Amino acid sequence: MKRTLTILSLYPSQMNVYGDRGNVLVLRRRLEWRGYRANVHELHLGETLPRDVDLVVGGGGQDRGQVAIQPDLLRHRHDLRAMAEDGTPMLLVCGLYQLFGHSLQVTDGTRLAGIGILDLETQPAPQRSIGNVSADTSDFGTLVGYENHAGATTLGPEAQPLGTVAAGQGNNGKDRTEGARRSATFGTYLHGPLLPRNPLFADHLIRVALERRFGHVELADLSHAAEQLARASGSRRR
Numbered sequence: 001m002k003r004t005l006t007i008l009s010l011y012p013s014q015m016n017v018y019g020d021r022g023n024v025l026v027l028r029r030r031l032e033w034r035g036y037r038a039n040v041h042e043l044h045l046g047e048t049l050p051r052d053v054d055l056v057v058g059g060g061g062q063d064r065g066q067v068a069i070q071p072d073l074l075r076h077r078h079d080l081r082a083m084a085e086d087g088t089p090m091l092l093v094c095g096l097y098q099l100f101g102h103s104l105q106v107t108d109g110t111r112l113a114g115i116g117i118l119d120l121e122t123q124p125a126p127q128r129s130i131g132n133v134s135a136d137t138s139d140f141g142t143l144v145g146y147e148n149h150a151g152a153t154t155l156g157p158e159a160q161p162l163g164t165v166a167a168g169q170g171n172n173g174k175d176r177t178e179g180a181r182r183s184a185t186f187g188t189y190l191h192g193p194l195l196p197r198n199p200l201f202a203d204h205l206i207r208v209a210l211e212r213r214f215g216h217v218e219l220a221d222l223s224h225a226a227e228q229l230a231r232a233s234g235s236r237r238r
């Protein structure tokens with residue numbers, strides 16, 4: 001039997017703008033190319049969390065999608081927090097990135113409590129941030145993606161930025177931070193979706209998940225030719 005990882009995909013019906021679900025497909029496919037299997041468990045409103053989750057992935061959404069899922073997400077906050085503290089790798093994009101912080105004020109002024117796994121908060125910015133982004137990171141090279149958000153996110157002292165903005169706005173258009181990380185939990189504004197264009201980052205999430213589940217693993221190198229083309233098509237520099 002092939003060795004299998006369980007990927008938890010959070011609220012894909014509401015939180016899937018710009019094809020963020022592609023992140024799940026990339027994780028699955030890159031696992032399969034290495035001889036593993038992925039069991040993708042989609043979490044919908046009102047459902048219970050599965051056991052033995054190896055990777056957590058969530059995407060972006062409109063304000064109304066965030067308002068719709070927030071009470072259900074709060075219901076799972078203790079379990080998700082325990083998973084994060086236990087080192088389960090997590091990738092949250094845009095709308096769910098914001099909701100993994102302490103609080104979020106959406107554009108009509110409604111304030112939503114987040115689940116506080118990442119030390120950050122989000123307020124409406126004077127101007128929407130839209131366009132291609134590249135952000136330099138210490139561990140995954142330059143991440144490229146596309147942002148479209150009204151919220152401006154400020155990191156607290158317990159969140160490290162995921163990267164430094166080289167082009168685009170990132171968290172707030174002011175301090176040049178992009179995204180956040182704490183242990184193996186990563187948040188970012190980058191859509192695209194992100195992982196097809198940033199395979200080193202995808203493999204980092206996979207490696208952490210495999211090593212937690214199976215101990216030391218060797219990840220075979222894969223060609224990045226298609227990913228390089230995808231990166232080139234949407235990057236720009238200041």
Ligand code: GLN
Pocket residue numbers: 017059060061062063066093094095096148149150151152
């Ligand atoms: N509604 C949020 C904002 O505009 C998140 C948008 C998104 O996920 N793309 O800030």
